Amino acid sequence: MTRRETLPYVFLVPTILVLMVLAFVPLGYAINISLQDKTLISPNSSYIWFENYIDLLSDRRFKNSLWISLKWELITVTATIIAALGLGVMMYELLTPRQRNFFCLVFLVPVILPRVCAAFVWKFAFHPLYGIVTYPYRLITGDTLDMLADPTMALYAVAFVDVWQWGFFFAVIFLKLLESLPPEPLEAARLDYVKTWQLHAYITLPLLKVPIISLALVKAIESLRSFDLVYIMTRGGPGITTETLDMYAFSQGFIEAGKISYASSMAVIMMVLTVVIFTFIWKKARI
Amino acid sequence: MTPARFIGKFFLGLMLFIILFPMFWTLLNAFKENVDILTRTPKLFFTPVVDNILYVLGRASVLEALVNSLIICSVSVMIGILFGLPAAYAVARYPNRWTEEVQFFVLSLRFLPPVAVTIPLMVIWLNLGLYDTRVAMIATYSLLTISITIWLAVPGFQQVPKVIEEAAQVDGYGPYAIFAKIALPIAMKTLLGAVAFSFVLIWNEFLMALMLTTSDAKTLPIVASEMSQLGLDVPWGILNAAVILLSLPPLLLLGLLSGFMNSMFTNKSR
Numbered sequence: 001m002t003r004r005e006t007l008p009y010v011f012l013v014p015t016i017l018v019l020m021v022l023a024f025v026p027l028g029y030a031i032n033i034s035l036q037d038k039t040l041i042s043p044n045s046s047y048i049w050f051e052n053y054i055d056l057l058s059d060r061r062f063k064n065s066l067w068i069s070l071k072w073e074l075i076t077v078t079a080t081i082i083a084a085l086g087l088g089v090m091m092y093e094l095l096t097p098r099q100r101n102f103f104c105l106v107f108l109v110p111v112i113l114p115r116v117c118a119a120f121v122w123k124f125a126f127h128p129l130y131g132i133v134t135y136p137y138r139l140i141t142g143d144t145l146d147m148l149a150d151p152t153m154a155l156y157a158v159a160f161v162d163v164w165q166w167g168f169f170f171a172v173i174f175l176k177l178l179e180s181l182p183p184e185p186l187e188a189a190r191l192d193y194v195k196t197w198q199l200h201a202y203i204t205l206p207l208l209k210v211p212i213i214s215l216a217l218v219k220a221i222e223s224l225r226s227f228d229l230v231y232i233m234t235r236g237g238p239g240i241t242t243e244t245l246d247m248y249a250f251s252q253g254f255i256e257a258g259k260i261s262y263a264s265s266m267a268v269i270m271m272v273l274t275v276v277i278f279t280f281i282w283k284k285a286r287i
Numbered sequence: 288m289t290p291a292r293f294i295g296k297f298f299l300g301l302m303l304f305i306i307l308f309p310m311f312w313t314l315l316n317a318f319k320e321n322v323d324i325l326t327r328t329p330k331l332f333f334t335p336v337v338d339n340i341l342y343v344l345g346r347a348s349v350l351e352a353l354v355n356s357l358i359i360c361s362v363s364v365m366i367g368i369l370f371g372l373p374a375a376y377a378v379a380r381y382p383n384r385w386t387e388e389v390q391f392f393v394l395s396l397r398f399l400p401p402v403a404v405t406i407p408l409m410v411i412w413l414n415l416g417l418y419d420t421r422v423a424m425i426a427t428y429s430l431l432t433i434s435i436t437i438w439l440a441v442p443g444f445q446q447v448p449k450v451i452e453e454a455a456q457v458d459g460y461g462p463y464a465i466f467a468k469i470a471l472p473i474a475m476k477t478l479l480g481a482v483a484f485s486f487v488l489i490w491n492e493f494l495m496a497l498m499l500t501t502s503d504a505k506t507l508p509i510v511a512s513e514m515s516q517l518g519l520d521v522p523w524g525i526l527n528a529a530v531i532l533l534s535l536p537p538l539l540l541l542g543l544l545s546g547f548m549n550s551m552f553t554n555k556s557r
Contacts, residue, residue, distance in 0.1 A: 007381075007462045007463065008381045010373075011377035012386070015370040015374035015437070016389060018433065019392070019430065022429060022433075023404070023430060025411070087302065090299055093295070094292060094296050094299065095299070105541065105542075105545050108544060108548070109307075109310070112491075112541065114490065114508055114537065115491060116491070116493050116508045116511055116530075117511075117533055120530045121310065121530060124316070124527070130327070130523075132312050135329055164305070164306075168302070172548060173552070176551075224400050225401060225494070227493070227494045228494060231512075245402075246400060249402045249406070254498065260406065260409075263406055264406050267402050267403035268403065271400060271403040274400055275395065278395070
Protein backbone atom coordinates (compact mmCIF):
# COMPACT_ATOMS: atom_id res chain seq x y z
CA MET A 1 0.00 0.00 0.00
CA THR A 2 2.74 2.47 0.93
CA ARG A 3 4.74 1.51 -2.17
CA ARG A 4 1.79 2.37 -4.37
CA GLU A 5 1.73 5.84 -2.89
CA THR A 6 5.42 6.53 -3.52
CA LEU A 7 5.16 6.07 -7.30
CA PRO A 8 3.69 9.46 -8.26
CA TYR A 9 6.37 11.25 -6.22
CA VAL A 10 9.24 9.16 -7.54
CA PHE A 11 8.01 9.61 -11.10
CA LEU A 12 7.08 13.28 -10.94
CA VAL A 13 9.44 15.09 -8.59
CA PRO A 14 12.72 14.62 -10.52
CA THR A 15 11.07 15.53 -13.82
CA ILE A 16 9.43 18.65 -12.43
CA LEU A 17 12.70 19.69 -10.81
CA VAL A 18 14.60 19.30 -14.10
CA LEU A 19 11.95 21.23 -16.00
CA MET A 20 11.90 24.00 -13.40
CA VAL A 21 15.67 24.40 -13.50
CA LEU A 22 15.72 24.40 -17.32
CA ALA A 23 12.89 26.93 -17.53
CA PHE A 24 13.19 29.20 -14.51
CA VAL A 25 16.96 29.71 -14.45
CA PRO A 26 16.94 31.23 -17.97
CA LEU A 27 13.87 33.29 -17.13
CA GLY A 28 15.50 34.68 -13.99
CA TYR A 29 18.60 35.42 -16.05
CA ALA A 30 16.52 37.12 -18.73
CA ILE A 31 15.09 39.53 -16.16
CA ASN A 32 18.53 40.06 -14.62
CA ILE A 33 20.18 40.82 -17.98
CA SER A 34 17.36 43.11 -19.04
CA LEU A 35 18.17 45.40 -16.10
CA GLN A 36 21.79 45.85 -17.23
CA ASP A 37 23.53 47.38 -20.22
CA LYS A 38 25.26 44.23 -21.46
CA THR A 39 26.45 44.04 -25.06
CA LEU A 40 28.15 41.24 -26.93
CA ILE A 41 31.16 43.46 -27.66
CA SER A 42 32.23 44.67 -24.22
CA PRO A 43 32.62 42.32 -21.28
CA ASN A 44 31.73 44.96 -18.69
CA SER A 45 28.21 45.82 -17.74
CA SER A 46 26.41 47.67 -15.01
CA TYR A 47 22.86 47.86 -13.74
CA ILE A 48 20.77 50.53 -15.38
CA TRP A 49 17.51 49.14 -13.95
CA PHE A 50 14.49 50.01 -16.06
CA GLU A 51 16.17 52.17 -18.68
CA ASN A 52 15.84 49.47 -21.37
CA TYR A 53 12.10 49.21 -20.74
CA ILE A 54 11.69 52.99 -20.83
CA ASP A 55 13.60 53.08 -24.12
CA LEU A 56 11.33 50.40 -25.54
CA LEU A 57 8.28 52.54 -24.89
CA SER A 58 9.58 55.16 -27.30
CA ASP A 59 11.06 52.66 -29.79
CA ARG A 60 8.91 52.89 -32.90
CA ARG A 61 10.43 49.76 -34.37
CA PHE A 62 9.42 47.86 -31.24
CA LYS A 63 5.84 49.11 -31.51
CA ASN A 64 5.87 48.16 -35.19
CA SER A 65 7.02 44.64 -34.37
CA LEU A 66 4.33 44.28 -31.69
CA TRP A 67 1.75 45.24 -34.30
CA ILE A 68 3.23 42.88 -36.91
CA SER A 69 3.23 40.02 -34.40
CA LEU A 70 -0.39 40.69 -33.53
CA LYS A 71 -1.31 40.77 -37.23
CA TRP A 72 0.65 37.55 -37.78
CA GLU A 73 -1.26 35.83 -34.98
CA LEU A 74 -4.64 36.97 -36.30
CA ILE A 75 -3.92 36.04 -39.93
CA THR A 76 -2.38 32.63 -39.30
CA VAL A 77 -4.82 31.48 -36.59
CA THR A 78 -7.93 32.54 -38.51
CA ALA A 79 -6.74 31.14 -41.83
CA THR A 80 -5.59 27.86 -40.29
CA ILE A 81 -8.87 27.26 -38.48
CA ILE A 82 -10.98 28.16 -41.53
CA ALA A 83 -8.88 25.85 -43.73
CA ALA A 84 -9.07 23.06 -41.16
CA LEU A 85 -12.85 23.26 -40.74
CA GLY A 86 -13.51 23.55 -44.47
CA LEU A 87 -11.19 20.76 -45.55
CA GLY A 88 -12.21 18.56 -42.61
CA VAL A 89 -15.89 18.76 -43.51
CA MET A 90 -15.13 18.20 -47.21
CA MET A 91 -13.09 15.08 -46.49
CA TYR A 92 -15.82 13.82 -44.15
CA GLU A 93 -18.56 14.31 -46.74
CA LEU A 94 -16.83 13.38 -49.97
CA LEU A 95 -14.26 10.68 -49.34
CA THR A 96 -14.43 6.95 -48.71
CA PRO A 97 -12.53 5.65 -45.67
CA ARG A 98 -9.63 4.46 -47.86
CA GLN A 99 -9.37 7.82 -49.61
CA ARG A 100 -9.48 9.53 -46.20
CA ASN A 101 -6.49 7.50 -45.02
CA PHE A 102 -4.51 8.55 -48.07
CA PHE A 103 -5.44 12.22 -47.67
CA CYS A 104 -4.57 12.14 -43.98
CA LEU A 105 -1.12 10.79 -44.80
CA VAL A 106 -0.42 13.46 -47.43
CA PHE A 107 -1.93 16.25 -45.30
CA LEU A 108 0.59 15.45 -42.56
CA VAL A 109 3.57 16.05 -44.85
CA PRO A 110 3.82 19.87 -44.70
CA VAL A 111 3.80 20.09 -40.92
CA ILE A 112 6.59 17.58 -40.39
CA LEU A 113 8.89 19.28 -42.89
CA PRO A 114 11.56 21.36 -41.20
CA ARG A 115 10.32 24.96 -41.24
CA VAL A 116 13.63 25.94 -42.82
CA CYS A 117 12.84 23.62 -45.73
CA ALA A 118 9.25 24.82 -46.13
CA ALA A 119 10.57 28.38 -46.15
CA PHE A 120 13.12 27.61 -48.89
CA VAL A 121 10.68 25.61 -51.00
CA TRP A 122 8.24 28.52 -51.11
CA LYS A 123 10.85 31.24 -51.24
CA PHE A 124 12.06 29.74 -54.48
CA ALA A 125 8.51 29.16 -55.71
CA PHE A 126 7.80 32.86 -55.09
CA HIS A 127 11.00 33.95 -56.90
CA PRO A 128 10.04 36.83 -59.25
CA LEU A 129 12.08 35.60 -62.22
CA TYR A 130 12.37 31.82 -61.90
CA GLY A 131 9.62 30.85 -59.43
CA ILE A 132 6.98 28.29 -60.33
CA VAL A 133 4.17 30.17 -58.53
CA THR A 134 4.93 33.46 -60.25
CA TYR A 135 5.28 31.76 -63.66
CA PRO A 136 1.59 32.05 -64.67
CA TYR A 137 1.67 35.74 -63.74
CA ARG A 138 4.80 36.28 -65.85
CA LEU A 139 3.25 34.35 -68.71
CA ILE A 140 0.00 36.33 -68.75
CA THR A 141 1.19 39.84 -67.93
CA GLY A 142 4.78 39.62 -69.15
CA ASP A 143 5.62 41.46 -65.94
CA THR A 144 7.40 40.19 -62.83
CA LEU A 145 5.79 39.78 -59.46
CA ASP A 146 7.96 39.96 -56.33
CA MET A 147 5.64 39.13 -53.49
CA LEU A 148 8.33 38.90 -50.83
CA ALA A 149 9.65 42.37 -51.71
CA ASP A 150 6.24 44.00 -51.71
CA PRO A 151 5.50 45.77 -48.40
CA THR A 152 1.79 44.93 -48.45
CA MET A 153 2.08 41.36 -49.71
CA ALA A 154 5.21 40.07 -47.96
CA LEU A 155 3.58 39.30 -44.60
CA TYR A 156 0.71 37.46 -46.29
CA ALA A 157 3.13 35.47 -48.45
CA VAL A 158 5.04 34.30 -45.37
CA ALA A 159 1.78 33.65 -43.50
CA PHE A 160 0.65 31.53 -46.43
CA VAL A 161 3.57 29.17 -45.85
CA ASP A 162 2.67 28.95 -42.16
CA VAL A 163 -0.94 28.08 -43.03
CA TRP A 164 0.30 25.62 -45.66
CA GLN A 165 2.17 23.83 -42.89
CA TRP A 166 -0.54 23.91 -40.22
CA GLY A 167 -3.90 24.10 -42.01
CA PHE A 168 -3.72 20.62 -43.54
CA PHE A 169 -2.51 19.11 -40.26
CA PHE A 170 -5.43 20.65 -38.38
CA ALA A 171 -7.82 19.48 -41.12
CA VAL A 172 -6.73 15.92 -40.32
CA ILE A 173 -7.38 16.48 -36.61
CA PHE A 174 -10.78 18.01 -37.37
CA LEU A 175 -11.70 15.05 -39.58
CA LYS A 176 -10.82 12.68 -36.71
CA LEU A 177 -12.99 14.77 -34.38
CA LEU A 178 -15.91 14.55 -36.82
CA GLU A 179 -15.44 10.79 -37.08
CA SER A 180 -15.51 10.49 -33.29
CA LEU A 181 -18.96 12.10 -32.99
CA PRO A 182 -21.88 9.79 -32.15
CA PRO A 183 -23.58 9.00 -35.49
CA GLU A 184 -27.19 8.99 -34.22
CA PRO A 185 -28.00 12.74 -34.18
CA LEU A 186 -26.40 13.13 -37.61
CA GLU A 187 -28.42 10.27 -39.10
CA ALA A 188 -31.61 11.59 -37.51
CA ALA A 189 -30.93 14.99 -39.06
CA ARG A 190 -30.23 13.43 -42.46
CA LEU A 191 -33.53 11.56 -42.29
CA ASP A 192 -35.22 14.93 -41.79
CA TYR A 193 -33.69 16.08 -45.10
CA VAL A 194 -31.42 18.60 -43.43
CA LYS A 195 -28.98 20.04 -45.96
CA THR A 196 -25.33 19.13 -45.51
CA TRP A 197 -24.19 22.66 -44.72
CA GLN A 198 -26.98 23.04 -42.18
CA LEU A 199 -26.01 19.75 -40.59
CA HIS A 200 -22.49 21.01 -39.99
CA ALA A 201 -23.34 24.61 -39.16
CA TYR A 202 -26.03 23.74 -36.61
CA ILE A 203 -25.04 20.32 -35.28
CA THR A 204 -21.40 19.23 -35.69
CA LEU A 205 -19.67 22.60 -35.24
CA PRO A 206 -21.58 23.45 -32.03
CA LEU A 207 -20.90 19.92 -30.74
CA LEU A 208 -17.19 20.38 -31.38
CA LYS A 209 -16.99 23.96 -30.08
CA VAL A 210 -14.65 23.15 -27.19
CA PRO A 211 -12.07 21.16 -29.19
CA ILE A 212 -12.13 23.81 -31.94
CA ILE A 213 -11.35 26.54 -29.41
CA SER A 214 -8.51 24.40 -28.03
CA LEU A 215 -7.18 23.94 -31.56
CA ALA A 216 -7.25 27.70 -32.13
CA LEU A 217 -5.34 28.18 -28.88
CA VAL A 218 -2.73 25.60 -29.81
CA LYS A 219 -2.29 27.31 -33.16
CA ALA A 220 -1.97 30.71 -31.47
CA ILE A 221 0.79 29.27 -29.29
CA GLU A 222 2.56 27.67 -32.23
CA SER A 223 2.22 30.87 -34.27
CA LEU A 224 4.56 32.52 -31.76
CA ARG A 225 7.26 30.50 -33.51
CA SER A 226 7.24 32.59 -36.68
CA PHE A 227 10.96 33.24 -36.61
CA ASP A 228 12.24 30.47 -38.91
CA LEU A 229 9.95 31.40 -41.77
CA VAL A 230 10.52 35.14 -41.46
CA TYR A 231 14.28 34.77 -41.07
CA ILE A 232 14.68 32.63 -44.19
CA MET A 233 12.10 34.29 -46.41
CA THR A 234 12.38 38.01 -45.71
CA ARG A 235 14.65 38.72 -42.71
CA GLY A 236 11.95 41.11 -41.55
CA GLY A 237 11.95 43.01 -44.85
CA PRO A 238 11.10 44.76 -47.03
CA GLY A 239 12.01 47.50 -44.56
CA ILE A 240 10.46 46.33 -41.32
CA THR A 241 7.12 45.20 -42.74
CA THR A 242 7.51 41.56 -41.68
CA GLU A 243 9.58 42.16 -38.57
CA THR A 244 7.86 40.20 -35.81
CA LEU A 245 8.86 40.54 -32.16
CA ASP A 246 11.26 37.60 -32.16
CA MET A 247 12.87 38.78 -35.41
CA TYR A 248 13.41 42.27 -33.96
CA ALA A 249 14.78 40.90 -30.67
CA PHE A 250 17.15 38.69 -32.67
CA SER A 251 18.41 41.50 -34.86
CA GLN A 252 18.93 43.83 -31.89
CA GLY A 253 20.74 41.16 -29.91
CA PHE A 254 22.75 39.48 -32.64
CA ILE A 255 22.90 41.16 -36.03
CA GLU A 256 22.93 44.91 -35.67
CA ALA A 257 24.25 46.03 -32.34
CA GLY A 258 24.72 43.00 -30.11
CA LYS A 259 22.60 44.81 -27.54
CA ILE A 260 21.91 41.68 -25.59
CA SER A 261 20.32 43.51 -22.63
CA TYR A 262 17.98 45.50 -24.83
CA ALA A 263 16.94 42.33 -26.66
CA SER A 264 16.45 40.65 -23.31
CA SER A 265 14.09 43.35 -22.07
CA MET A 266 12.05 42.78 -25.21
CA ALA A 267 12.07 39.05 -24.56
CA VAL A 268 10.84 39.65 -21.00
CA ILE A 269 7.94 41.78 -22.21
CA MET A 270 7.08 39.15 -24.82
CA MET A 271 7.19 36.41 -22.21
CA VAL A 272 4.98 38.25 -19.72
CA LEU A 273 2.47 39.11 -22.45
CA THR A 274 2.19 35.58 -23.83
CA VAL A 275 2.21 33.76 -20.50
CA VAL A 276 -0.42 36.04 -18.97
CA ILE A 277 -2.65 36.10 -22.05
CA PHE A 278 -2.46 32.37 -22.80
CA THR A 279 -2.81 31.24 -19.20
CA PHE A 280 -5.89 33.45 -18.85
CA ILE A 281 -7.48 32.23 -22.09
CA TRP A 282 -6.58 28.58 -21.54
CA LYS A 283 -8.00 28.44 -18.01
CA LYS A 284 -11.08 30.29 -19.18
CA ALA A 285 -11.64 28.05 -22.21
CA ARG A 286 -11.33 24.92 -20.11
CA ILE A 287 -14.11 25.85 -17.65
CA MET B 288 -25.88 17.44 -55.74
CA THR B 289 -23.55 15.73 -58.17
CA PRO B 290 -21.92 18.90 -59.56
CA ALA B 291 -21.31 20.12 -56.01
CA ARG B 292 -19.69 16.82 -55.07
CA PHE B 293 -17.60 16.93 -58.24
CA ILE B 294 -16.36 20.45 -57.51
CA GLY B 295 -15.65 19.44 -53.91
CA LYS B 296 -13.60 16.44 -54.96
CA PHE B 297 -11.76 18.50 -57.55
CA PHE B 298 -10.96 21.04 -54.82
CA LEU B 299 -9.59 18.34 -52.52
CA GLY B 300 -7.47 17.02 -55.39
CA LEU B 301 -6.17 20.55 -55.91
CA MET B 302 -5.12 20.59 -52.25
CA LEU B 303 -3.05 17.42 -52.79
CA PHE B 304 -1.43 19.23 -55.72
CA ILE B 305 -0.66 22.32 -53.59
CA ILE B 306 1.04 20.09 -51.02
CA LEU B 307 2.95 17.78 -53.30
CA PHE B 308 3.85 19.88 -56.33
CA PRO B 309 6.17 22.39 -54.59
CA MET B 310 8.01 19.49 -53.02
CA PHE B 311 8.18 17.57 -56.30
CA TRP B 312 9.53 20.72 -57.96
CA THR B 313 12.18 21.09 -55.24
CA LEU B 314 13.17 17.47 -55.84
CA LEU B 315 13.50 18.13 -59.58
CA ASN B 316 15.56 21.26 -58.97
CA ALA B 317 17.92 19.28 -56.77
CA PHE B 318 18.90 17.35 -59.91
CA LYS B 319 19.20 20.35 -62.22
CA GLU B 320 22.20 22.40 -63.17
CA ASN B 321 21.88 26.10 -62.42
CA VAL B 322 21.34 26.81 -66.14
CA ASP B 323 18.23 24.63 -66.09
CA ILE B 324 16.88 26.25 -62.90
CA LEU B 325 17.43 29.88 -63.83
CA THR B 326 15.10 29.92 -66.82
CA ARG B 327 12.14 32.20 -67.27
CA THR B 328 10.01 29.29 -68.39
CA PRO B 329 10.25 26.51 -65.80
CA LYS B 330 11.77 23.37 -67.31
CA LEU B 331 10.07 20.06 -66.71
CA PHE B 332 12.47 18.09 -68.91
CA PHE B 333 16.22 18.34 -68.50
CA THR B 334 19.34 16.22 -68.17
CA PRO B 335 19.53 15.25 -64.51
CA VAL B 336 22.82 15.59 -62.67
CA VAL B 337 23.75 14.37 -59.20
CA ASP B 338 26.39 17.08 -58.68
CA ASN B 339 24.26 19.05 -56.23
CA ILE B 340 23.58 16.07 -54.00
CA LEU B 341 27.21 14.97 -54.12
CA TYR B 342 28.38 18.52 -53.38
CA VAL B 343 26.16 18.74 -50.30
CA LEU B 344 27.12 15.27 -49.04
CA GLY B 345 30.81 15.91 -49.71
CA ARG B 346 31.13 19.06 -47.64
CA ALA B 347 32.93 18.63 -44.34
CA SER B 348 30.60 21.12 -42.64
CA VAL B 349 27.57 19.03 -43.63
CA LEU B 350 29.04 15.83 -42.24
CA GLU B 351 30.00 17.54 -38.98
CA ALA B 352 26.51 19.00 -38.69
CA LEU B 353 24.98 15.61 -39.43
CA VAL B 354 26.97 14.05 -36.59
CA ASN B 355 26.00 16.94 -34.30
CA SER B 356 22.34 16.69 -35.23
CA LEU B 357 22.27 12.92 -34.71
CA ILE B 358 24.00 13.06 -31.32
CA ILE B 359 22.07 16.07 -30.04
CA CYS B 360 18.72 14.72 -31.24
CA SER B 361 19.12 11.20 -29.99
CA VAL B 362 20.49 12.13 -26.57
CA SER B 363 17.88 14.81 -25.91
CA VAL B 364 15.11 12.50 -27.11
CA MET B 365 16.45 9.81 -24.74
CA ILE B 366 16.43 12.30 -21.86
CA GLY B 367 12.88 13.20 -22.85
CA ILE B 368 11.90 9.52 -22.64
CA LEU B 369 13.70 8.95 -19.36
CA PHE B 370 12.07 11.87 -17.55
CA GLY B 371 8.91 12.27 -19.60
CA LEU B 372 7.41 8.78 -19.71
CA PRO B 373 7.35 8.11 -15.93
CA ALA B 374 5.95 11.59 -15.32
CA ALA B 375 3.29 11.07 -17.99
CA TYR B 376 2.33 7.74 -16.40
CA ALA B 377 1.98 9.35 -12.98
CA VAL B 378 -0.18 12.12 -14.45
CA ALA B 379 -2.34 9.60 -16.33
CA ARG B 380 -2.83 7.13 -13.50
CA TYR B 381 -3.07 9.38 -10.45
CA PRO B 382 -5.34 12.19 -11.55
CA ASN B 383 -5.76 14.75 -8.82
CA ARG B 384 -5.36 18.50 -8.37
CA TRP B 385 -1.57 18.29 -8.21
CA THR B 386 -1.08 16.28 -11.35
CA GLU B 387 -3.48 18.60 -13.16
CA GLU B 388 -1.30 21.54 -12.14
CA VAL B 389 1.74 19.62 -13.35
CA GLN B 390 0.10 19.03 -16.70
CA PHE B 391 -0.71 22.71 -17.05
CA PHE B 392 2.82 23.70 -16.02
CA VAL B 393 4.22 21.43 -18.73
CA LEU B 394 1.89 22.97 -21.30
CA SER B 395 2.67 26.50 -20.17
CA LEU B 396 6.35 25.91 -20.98
CA ARG B 397 5.21 25.91 -24.59
CA PHE B 398 3.80 29.45 -24.06
CA LEU B 399 7.33 30.76 -23.58
CA PRO B 400 8.62 32.49 -26.69
CA PRO B 401 11.79 30.68 -27.81
CA VAL B 402 13.75 33.95 -28.05
CA ALA B 403 12.94 34.71 -24.42
CA VAL B 404 14.57 31.45 -23.32
CA THR B 405 17.44 31.49 -25.80
CA ILE B 406 18.90 34.96 -25.16
CA PRO B 407 19.53 34.32 -21.44
CA LEU B 408 20.66 30.74 -22.18
CA MET B 409 23.32 32.15 -24.47
CA VAL B 410 24.71 34.25 -21.60
CA ILE B 411 24.49 31.28 -19.24
CA TRP B 412 26.36 28.93 -21.58
CA LEU B 413 28.97 31.64 -22.25
CA ASN B 414 29.53 32.10 -18.50
CA LEU B 415 29.84 28.36 -17.95
CA GLY B 416 32.22 28.00 -20.90
CA LEU B 417 29.76 25.65 -22.59
CA TYR B 418 28.61 27.95 -25.42
CA ASP B 419 28.61 26.22 -28.81
CA THR B 420 28.95 22.72 -27.36
CA ARG B 421 26.76 19.66 -27.80
CA VAL B 422 26.25 19.45 -24.04
CA ALA B 423 24.67 22.89 -23.99
CA MET B 424 22.44 22.06 -26.96
CA ILE B 425 21.32 18.80 -25.35
CA ALA B 426 20.49 20.52 -22.08
CA THR B 427 18.58 23.24 -23.95
CA TYR B 428 16.62 20.80 -26.07
CA SER B 429 15.80 18.58 -23.08
CA LEU B 430 13.36 21.25 -21.96
CA LEU B 431 11.50 20.71 -25.24
CA THR B 432 11.73 16.93 -25.40
CA ILE B 433 10.69 16.30 -21.79
CA SER B 434 7.66 18.55 -22.01
CA ILE B 435 6.45 17.30 -25.42
CA THR B 436 6.95 13.66 -24.36
CA ILE B 437 4.84 14.20 -21.24
CA TRP B 438 2.17 16.05 -23.16
CA LEU B 439 1.80 13.39 -25.87
CA ALA B 440 2.32 10.30 -23.71
CA VAL B 441 -0.40 11.06 -21.14
CA PRO B 442 -3.25 10.06 -23.50
CA GLY B 443 -1.25 6.98 -24.49
CA PHE B 444 -1.15 5.76 -20.90
CA GLN B 445 -4.78 6.70 -20.33
CA GLN B 446 -5.77 4.33 -23.13
CA VAL B 447 -4.30 1.34 -21.30
CA PRO B 448 -7.36 -0.43 -19.86
CA LYS B 449 -7.42 -0.07 -16.10
CA VAL B 450 -8.77 -3.61 -15.77
CA ILE B 451 -5.50 -5.08 -17.02
CA GLU B 452 -3.48 -3.12 -14.47
CA GLU B 453 -5.85 -4.18 -11.70
CA ALA B 454 -5.57 -7.81 -12.76
CA ALA B 455 -1.78 -7.53 -12.60
CA GLN B 456 -2.08 -6.05 -9.12
CA VAL B 457 -4.13 -9.05 -8.05
CA ASP B 458 -1.37 -11.27 -9.46
CA GLY B 459 1.05 -9.64 -7.07
CA TYR B 460 2.70 -7.05 -9.31
CA GLY B 461 3.86 -3.90 -7.52
CA PRO B 462 3.10 -0.45 -8.95
CA TYR B 463 6.55 -0.09 -10.53
CA ALA B 464 6.34 -3.53 -12.13
CA ILE B 465 2.91 -2.67 -13.49
CA PHE B 466 4.40 0.43 -15.12
CA ALA B 467 7.39 -1.37 -16.59
CA LYS B 468 5.89 -4.73 -17.54
CA ILE B 469 2.22 -3.93 -18.26
CA ALA B 470 1.59 -0.26 -19.09
CA LEU B 471 4.74 0.42 -21.13
CA PRO B 472 4.40 -2.54 -23.53
CA ILE B 473 0.66 -2.02 -24.04
CA ALA B 474 1.02 1.71 -24.72
CA MET B 475 4.18 1.19 -26.78
CA LYS B 476 2.69 1.96 -30.17
CA THR B 477 1.31 5.34 -29.11
CA LEU B 478 4.45 6.10 -27.14
CA LEU B 479 6.65 5.45 -30.19
CA GLY B 480 4.61 8.01 -32.07
CA ALA B 481 5.06 10.52 -29.26
CA VAL B 482 8.81 9.94 -29.31
CA ALA B 483 8.86 10.33 -33.09
CA PHE B 484 7.13 13.70 -32.73
CA SER B 485 9.70 14.83 -30.20
CA PHE B 486 12.52 13.71 -32.54
CA VAL B 487 11.05 15.63 -35.49
CA LEU B 488 10.60 18.73 -33.33
CA ILE B 489 14.27 18.74 -32.34
CA TRP B 490 15.56 17.74 -35.78
CA ASN B 491 13.70 20.70 -37.29
CA GLU B 492 14.57 23.23 -34.58
CA PHE B 493 16.23 26.33 -35.99
CA LEU B 494 16.02 29.47 -33.84
CA MET B 495 17.73 28.11 -30.71
CA ALA B 496 20.47 26.39 -32.68
CA LEU B 497 21.07 29.58 -34.66
CA MET B 498 21.65 31.60 -31.49
CA LEU B 499 23.45 28.99 -29.41
CA THR B 500 25.97 27.63 -31.93
CA THR B 501 28.63 29.28 -34.06
CA SER B 502 30.83 26.48 -35.38
CA ASP B 503 31.45 23.35 -33.27
CA ALA B 504 27.90 22.33 -32.41
CA LYS B 505 26.05 23.58 -35.49
CA THR B 506 23.09 21.42 -36.45
CA LEU B 507 21.92 20.55 -39.97
CA PRO B 508 19.15 23.17 -40.34
CA ILE B 509 21.71 25.90 -39.64
CA VAL B 510 24.19 24.53 -42.20
CA ALA B 511 21.40 24.12 -44.74
CA SER B 512 20.29 27.71 -44.27
CA GLU B 513 23.87 28.86 -44.78
CA MET B 514 23.94 27.24 -48.23
CA SER B 515 22.06 30.27 -49.52
CA GLN B 516 25.07 32.42 -48.71
CA LEU B 517 27.70 30.54 -50.71
CA GLY B 518 29.41 32.89 -53.15
CA LEU B 519 27.72 35.71 -55.02
CA ASP B 520 24.79 33.99 -56.69
CA VAL B 521 22.43 31.85 -54.71
CA PRO B 522 23.31 28.26 -55.72
CA TRP B 523 19.71 27.13 -56.04
CA GLY B 524 20.49 23.58 -57.12
CA ILE B 525 22.67 22.96 -54.10
CA LEU B 526 20.16 24.63 -51.83
CA ASN B 527 17.34 22.46 -53.16
CA ALA B 528 19.46 19.36 -52.66
CA ALA B 529 20.13 20.41 -49.05
CA VAL B 530 16.40 20.97 -48.49
CA ILE B 531 15.60 17.48 -49.79
CA LEU B 532 18.26 15.78 -47.67
CA LEU B 533 17.24 17.68 -44.52
CA SER B 534 13.57 16.75 -45.04
CA LEU B 535 14.22 13.02 -45.48
CA PRO B 536 14.39 11.90 -41.82
CA PRO B 537 11.05 13.48 -40.80
CA LEU B 538 9.42 12.11 -43.98
CA LEU B 539 10.69 8.63 -43.18
CA LEU B 540 8.81 8.85 -39.87
CA LEU B 541 5.56 9.82 -41.63
CA GLY B 542 3.95 6.38 -41.22
CA LEU B 543 4.71 6.25 -37.51
CA LEU B 544 3.40 9.78 -36.96
CA SER B 545 0.18 9.16 -38.84
CA GLY B 546 -0.40 5.94 -36.89
CA PHE B 547 0.04 7.99 -33.73
CA MET B 548 -2.60 10.48 -34.89
CA ASN B 549 -5.02 7.63 -35.51
CA SER B 550 -4.57 5.99 -32.14
CA MET B 551 -4.79 9.36 -30.36
CA PHE B 552 -8.21 10.12 -31.74
CA THR B 553 -10.02 6.89 -32.47
CA ASN B 554 -9.85 5.15 -29.10
CA LYS B 555 -10.17 8.12 -26.80
CA SER B 556 -13.49 9.56 -27.78
CA ARG B 557 -15.49 6.36 -27.97
